[in-house]
Amino acid sequence: MIKTVFLVGSLREKSYNMMIAKHIQKRYADRLEIEILDIDLPNYNQDLDMDGKRPEKVENFNAKVNEANAVFMITPEYNHGVSGVLKNAIDWVSRTPGLNNKPGLVASSSMGATAGARGYNNLIQVLDTMPMYLLPGNDIMIGSVHEKFDQDGNLIDEGTVQFIDLVVDKFIEFYNKVK
Template identity: 35%
Template sequence: MSALKILGFAGSLRRASFNRALLRAAQDQAPEGMVIEIFDLSVVPLYNGDVEAEGDPDGVVAFKQAIRDADGVLMATPEYNHGVPGVMKNAVDWASRPPQSAPLAHKPVGIIGASPGMTGSARGQSQLRQAFEFTNSYCMPQPELLVFRAHEKFDPEGRLIDETTGAYLRRYLEAFMEWTHRLRV
C-alpha cells in the first residue's frame, strides 16, 4: 500500500510563522506511511468571482491540483482577532469552487494551530470548521491540537523544541492517518 499523501498549508504568510513551523514539525514527525507536502499560499490571490470567470490564476490552479492529488489536507491556522485569518479563509474559498467539483469536496481535513496566546488558535479552528459544512469535507473532530504559548515551544529557527507538544503532534498525526484511511474515496 502506498503512503498517504497529505497536503499541508498554513494560514499565515509570514516566513517565521509558528504555523509554518508547526507544519514543518508535522513533516518531520509524520508516522510511517504518511508524507506531508507543504503548499505556500502566497501564490493564491484574493478570491474574486470576476477573476475566476476569466479562469483561475496559475497559483490557484496549482493549489487546487495539489488538493486533488492529496489523500487528505492538513491546515495549520493561526488565530487573528479571535477568528480564522483571511489567508486561510481565502484558500478555503478558492478550494470550494466550483461547488459541483470543488477540490475540497469529500476530502479528509485536519486542523491544527499555534498561537502565542493561551487558547492556541481554538477560536480560529472553530470558525474554520464551519466552512467545511459547505464544502462537504470530512473534518476530523478529535483529537484537537492547540499549541498555546507557541513562542516558548519553537526555537528562533522555527524548530519545535517542546517534547510534550511533539508527543501531542505525533498522536494527532496518527489519528489523522487513521481518519484519512477510513475516508479515502
C-alpha cells in the same frame, strides 16, 4: 503513503504555524507525503473564477489540492477568526471538487494562552460548508507556541511533540477507515 497537502494560514517569515507544519512534514515523512502549499494567492474574485480566467497560481494551487488524498490546515487567530489568506485559499478551491470527500486535520496555534481556539472554531465553521471528513474529537490547538521551539525552529516541547504524535496516529487510523 498518504498524499497530503498542508495549508498554513500565516505568510510571516518566522511563522510558528509554519514551524508546526514543517515539524509534522518531517516527523511523519515515512507515512505522510506532505507538501506545504503556497497560499499567497490573489484575492478571490468570482469574475475570475472560470476556466481561462483564473490566475495561474490559483490553477496550480487548485490542482494540487484536487490531486491530494488528505488535507491538513493550520491557522493563527487573527481578530478572533481564521486568517484571511487561509480563508481566501479555501474560497478559491471551494468551487472545485478539491476538498470534497477528503479526510482532513485542522489545527491552530497562538502565542497566547487561548491557542488560537476562536480562529480554529471559525475555520471548522467554514469547512462545515464542505463535504470533508475532519478528524473528530482531537483538536490540535497549541498555546504559548513561541515558548515551544528552539532557535533553529525545532519543536522542543516534549508534551506537544507527544500530543501531535497521538493525533497524527489517530488521523492515519481515521483515514484508513473513511477511505
